[in-house]
Amino acid sequence: MSTAPRRVARVLIDSPLPQLDRLFDYLVPDELVARANPGVRVKVPLRTVGRTVEGYLVDLAEENDGDRPLSSLEDVVSTVAVLPAALYATARRTADRAAGSASDILRLVIPKRMVRAEKAWASAPPPEAPVVDDGDRAWAQGVAGAYPDLLNAVAAGERVALDAPPRPGAEVPAWAELLVAIAVETLASGRSAVIVVPDHRDEAHVLTVLDTRVPESAVVRDDARRSGPERYASYLRLLADTPCIVVGNRSSVYAPAHDVGAVLIWDDGDPLLAEPLSPGVHARDAALVRQELEGSALVFAGLTRSTDVERLVALGWVRDVPARRRESPKVVLSATREGESRGTRVPSAAFAAAREALADGPVLVQVARPGYSPVLVCADCRTPARCPHCAGPLRARRPGAVPDCSWCGRSAPAWACAACSSPRLRMASSGSERTADELGRAFPNTRVIVSDGEHQMTHVEPRPALVIATRGAEPFVPGGYRAVILLDGDRMLMTEQLRIAEACLRWWSDAAALAAPGAPVHLVGVAGPAARALATWTQPAYARTELSERAPLQMPPTVRVAAIEGSIAAVSGAIEQLRADVPPLADGAVLGPVPREEGTVRALVRFEYAHGRAVADSLRAAVIAEALRGRRRRGASPGPRNTLKVRLDVPDLDL
Structure with missing residues (x-):
């Protein structure tokens, strides 16, 4: 006697624990079948912690084998599908490349649910398709026309490097007009555009130009400076089936806008585009992963050329599109x-x-x-003045003021030089x-x-x-x-x-x-x-020279670098396993371990780009194994927490 197939939900649990970074199967009860659709938030039981946790329903399947015991979904938090399939694919691929968790990336992208904002969005009519008038489109084509074949390259979904015009405009810098021109032309073709900038100043310039060129409803501002309800409302707008232009900071590179035709990264060399939170994926790398998966155009623009982008240009992976007429200050x-x-x-x-x-x-x-005067020195022996409490550098806020510490803020009215005991200070900067x-x-x-x-x-x-x-x-x-x-x-x-x-x-x-x-x-x-x-004004040539000098020394970005930090046993074990999993690692690939604070050590591993997947898989397995060992230790008796941390693509070996 055959039984009807049962409906199984594949759920990604929202948890920082590395051992939970996979899809778990749950049975969909009959009362939740109508609401349990791919992309929605759900609550599920997790036996390992003995409680209910939240997650995302990634996929649904039907299973004829009813012998496999499965727990059931606890509830569907909301029927809004906040995790599109394309976003999950990008998060998964990006996390795997960085030896991290997909849920850590999604936590940066998907705002916390706001019930009022969700109800307001559900009751409002769907946004209308934006219309770019002929005058604004002609303006965009004129601005972008300074770069021959640029718009054709964007329409064809190519990867492009641009040297932005180094001049100010009447209201904003010329580079902001260039990025907006590309976005406007993309929107006019019926597709979305994503503009990623380092900080709020750059964002304000871009928004100033957009205010005069496209309808207000077509612009979605996406940054962490907005309130929770505003961010969630903007995110829900991205999920609509109408194109838009997204403007935001580093996490906006993942924005799930409808049918993205172009992702534009401004000044990828700015450290603000490097995500400090785990798994620490740079917006440039996330954009490259997204472009490969979705086939949208990718534009790197800046007044200077980062060595990372110049390496891609040299490989032919990114095409350099020069301006028709060279400008320089x-x-x-x-x-x-x-x-x-x-x-x-x-x-x-x-x-x-x-x-x-x-x-x-x-x-x-x-x-x-x-x-x-941010730096003070001894007036007699020129030894840098340090705080007697924390050894931080002393500074002067005004002439004749009592010096205070740049680190702890304490004043040092009775300071004396540690080298010569002189009480006299001198401003050194x-x-x-x-x-x-x-x-x-x-x-x-x-x-x-x-x-x-x-x-x-x-x-x-x-x-x-x-x-x-x-x-x-x-x-x-x-x-x-x-x-x-x-x-x-x-x-x-x-x-x-x-x-x-x-x-x-x-x-x-x-x-x-x-x-x-x-x-x-x-x-x-x-x-x-x-x-x-x-x-x-030859910044690309300088970047090429830098690359040629770093290659013999195996310095990034000519190679990738992973940082491994934790207890000496955990770090040594991870390195030993890495050598076994990736035999082609060059001699001298591992630097360290060297002591760090609180009894931990850190090692750096340099490896070729071709070995990136193998290195990431090995280090991720080491993180999971250490987490499981730490859990067993804590279950038996109080002990140290898992301290093994891994970060790939460390830009500087001296970090």
Whole structure:
């Protein structure tokens, strides 16, 4: 006697436990059959923890074998299918590449459920298909037309690298207009576009252009700065069967918009696009995975070219689309002249350029650090002044102020040098506020504006003013600055990081692109390849040189790097298993282990891209095995928690 097949739900449990990162089968009871559809949130019993947990119903199947014991779904949380199949496929593939959990990625993408927002969305009429008028489409084609064959490449779903125009516009930087032009043309063709930018300043520029070019209902803002109900309402809009333009930060790269035709990444070299939460997937890598699965176009645009994108261009995986007409700012490498003191911070040429430019409009001065004097040293022996409580660096907030610690914030009124016992301090650096103070005295009767972490400015009026800004905090001026002076470049280059020269070139290029056409840009006191690349505006060539120098040393991104951190036994076991699972690992591939805080150690593993899947599988298995061992230990008696952590694609070996 045959029995009717039973309906089985395959569920991904929303849990940080690595051993639960797989699909579990549950029986769908008759009363839930109508509501249990793929993509919905469900509650299921989990015997290993003895409680009910939430998850996502990924797939449904029918099973004739009724002998296999299965637990039943507890409930369907909501009938809204918040996990489309394409999103799950991207999350699964991305997590596997990074030796992480799919649920960790989905937690970044799918907002927490908000019942009121869901009810409002369900009662509202479905969004209408957006219409791009002929004038806006002609504008988009004109802006994108500066890059021959760009729109054809996007329509064909190609991977493209663009060098954005280094100039300001009337209201926003020119790069924002370029990205919006590509998105508008994609929307006009009936497909969605996703624009991913590093921070809220970039997002504001893009939204400013979109406000005048497409209907408001066609733009979906997706970022963590919005409230929970707003984020959830925006996410529900993405699930509608009508195209839109999504604008957001790094997690927006996964946005499940309808029929995505193009994903645009702005300034992929910005560290803000690197996800700090597990499994730590960079937006660039997630976009590459998504493009491979969905076949949408992928555009990497920036004022500089990251070595990661240049490697893909060299391999032919990404196509370089140059502009029809090359644009570059007027960059001058300034140095102290004969007769000037070597300690002169602003050389005479840059000082004269600033004085002349202030007659017409604002002048930008970029500095390395915020505050007044972020570094203090002993006045007698020049030993850096450290906090007596936590050993953090001491700083001065204003002239004559009691120094305080940059780490713990405690003041040090009775400080004495640990090397020579001198109580005298000396300011060894100038932050944004001290620079503003000094230049304010040098240019009397001139308005001085400070823009840094504590004084955030996004826009400045185009009238005479000295704008002192830390890197990345430069306000935008309609029409551009009449002169730009880049200070502290030599100090920026002394930072002990693998990619510091690449980062400096990006900081300088971003500031130089804010200069008005023909306005001078003075890079003070810096020579070498990065300075020459800025002066000649040949950032892609600099990235190629960096790659050629890193390849013999096996430095990223010429190789991939995995960081393994945990107890000495766990890390050693993971490395031993990795050597057994991936025999082609080169000699010297493993660096460490080296001691870390709280009794843990860390090791770095360098490996070729071709071995990425095998390395990820082996390390993921080690994480799961350690988690299971830790669970058994805790079940027997109190013991240390599992500390084995794995992160792939570590950008710098010195992290």
